Amino acid sequence: MKHYRQYINGQFVDSKSTSVIEILNPCTEEVISTISTGTVEDANHALEAAQAAQPAWEALPAIQRASFLHKMADVIRENRVFLAETLSKEQAKVIGLAQVEIDVTADYFDYNAGWARRIEGEIIQSDREKEHIYLHKVPIGVSVGICPWNFPFFVMARKVAASLITGNTCVIKPSSEAPNTVMEFADFIQKIDLPAGVLNFVCGAGRTVGNALSKSPITGIISLTGSVGAGQQIITAAAENITKVSLELGGKAPAIVCADANMELAINSIVASKVIFSGQVCNCAERVYVEDSIYDEFVEKITKKMSEVTVEDALTGTNADMSSLVSKAQIDKISEMVEFAKKEGAEVLVGGKRHEKFDRGYFYEPTLLTNVSQQSEIIQEEVFGPVLPVMKFDTLDEAIALSNDCQFGLTSSIFSENYNNIMRATNGLHFGETYVNREHFEAIQGFHAGWKKSGVGGADGKHGMEEYLHTRVVYAKYY
């Protein structure tokens, strides 16, 4: 069985800790690998290596830094099938989606390499004679990326690519649930001659390793993708040194379906958004608001669609829509939420319990609920699973108000063929992203950013790249 070690300063090293974390295949509950549990010392060692490597990395012309990002993309493509299988096994992502994640990650490195010649400053007119005001964009220094288990490979790249192209060095802490694919990548980058210390990987628990990385004075920016609780703890740790944070946290995405919507499109898009990776995606549709006049027809049709969702082993069920949840903790949390909703009067139209077809693993049935209230837990709290509650509305203003009545503000969607409805919704919804007549999934050149408790800062595109830059202003007087 494979054992992964820390990757610090260009080499794999043993942690001083002798304890290990066991990684399970969620579909079979079998242990598939172990990783050494990193310590606070390992975290500090990695930060010191990144700090030592940073000035020389920043001094390299950006186009040379870009060449390393292209090499990363190349090694990913050369090993794409192996990486997809590794990913599928460690977190029960259906193999087709795992392959998409690997391929998009390669594209992400290439895309970010493209910023090399486009990191731009400004020259501003001064109020004084013989003076120029120069605005420079400079790297922050050392970045820390703390990654989740749901898209562990892509989210790692989100943090690494933008950080490195802008001249920062980086320490990544993979999720203890799903570190394998990221650590295989560490093995590949060892072969591309990336200068030692530029990119480091420290595995271990968030509360120890993640906390040490977040509170160190060496760290210039911490980027987390994860839960609100982890975000709050990181803000607290970062407060010690007033370190910049970029947080992508939970979501509770509403999907609004108007009477004039293309119903087939709406149902296909919402179900796709709900079952992709078994609903364990921060921007998945988490609640649906349907206009009264089409509610009965919509519910009948979406019941049929949800009943047709196929559930299989992630690796072997090649045509399956979804697979096991990632862990016992996830299935326990989701089961409890659905049981609580039932007690409050929710009607279960599809699913509503663990999947009986499997005697091992963490399989939960695709689930459709009605008769839920706006104030219920199932409408207000993130489920992060294949559970879709549906409510009705009378007017679009009401649907927008219900959507906004929530602590989260990551993604949202509207299904309508009416231009005015679409414009009113896209202006009225208090969310970082709104999808019009399509499923919830973002593009690498967009900007993925939550409002309210969904986070601060953001990733992707030009604005995601600029997250890793300080602005320095020089007032240049001459005579």
Ligand SMILES: NC(=O)C1=CN([C@@H]2O[C@H](COP(=O)(O)OP(=O)(O)OC[C@H]3O[C@@H](n4cnc5c(N)ncnc54)[C@H](OP(=O)(O)O)[C@@H]3O)[C@@H](O)[C@H]2O)C=CC1
């Ligand atoms: N926005 C999103 O995309 C995600 C949202 N979630 C939500 O969070 C719920 C729980 O999932 P969970 O895995 O526990 O998510 P967490 O937020 O706990 O984990 C995300 C990452 O943060 C790390 N971490 C946790 N606590 C700290 C801390 N105090 N300081 C620094 N780093 C920390 C974790 O480390 P480690 O786990 O290794 O200890 C992991 O690498 C899910 O059910 C879902 O609702 C989860 C994942 C992604």
Ligand SMILES: O=C(O)[C@@H](O)[C@@H]1OC[C@H](O)[C@H]1O
């Ligand atoms: O962590 C999440 O759920 C999101 O950041 C997710 O990661 C990759 C997907 O494209 C995002 O929606």
